[in-house]
Amino acid sequence: xxxxxxxxxxxxxxxxxxxxxxxxxxxxxxxxxxxxxxxxxxxxxxxxxxxxxxxxxxxxxxxxxxxxxxxxxxxxxxxxxxxxxxxxxxxxxxxxxxxxxxxxxxxxxxxxxxxxxxxxxxxxx
Numbered sequence: 001x002x003x004x005x006x007x008x009x010x011x012x013x014x015x016x017x018x019x020x021x022x023x024x025x026x027x028x029x030x031x032x033x034x035x036x037x038x039x040x041x042x043x044x045x046x047x048x049x050x051x052x053x054x055x056x057x058x059x060x061x062x063x064x065x066x067x068x069x070x071x072x073x074x075x076x077x078x079x080x081x082x083x084x085x086x087x088x089x090x091x092x093x094x095x096x097x098x099x100x101x102x103x104x105x106x107x108x109x110x111x112x113x114x115x116x117x118x119x120x121x122x123x124x125x
Contacts, residue, residue, distance in 0.1 A: 058064070
């Protein structure tokens with residue numbers, strides 16, 4: 001067991017209450033003043049009211065329905081462009097693989113042809 005320079009401090013039980021187990025003592029929080037709570041409440045109400053006023057003026061500055069329909073149209077257009085790009089890339093890959101396979105077939109056929117033409121005839125034993 002390693003030696004620690006400070007002794008281990010365990011939480012102390014609150015009292016002789018049976019069945020509750022070990023309870024930790026918590027520090028008491030200083031209750032906030034009534035004026036601070038009132039001020040915080042008023043600030044929250046003012047912030048919420050300002051946000052609602054801003055949201056109510058929003059339709060006057062832009063047409064929300066037009067904005068939503070444009071966003072949906074742009075999304076559909078982007079998805080269709082993405083799918084077309086993926087299909088075109090796939091077709092390029094297929095064409096490249098076909099060209100590679102054709103080159104391999106040509107090289108393989110050439111090697112077999114050269115072997116067949118230059119092979120020494122076997123002597124029957």
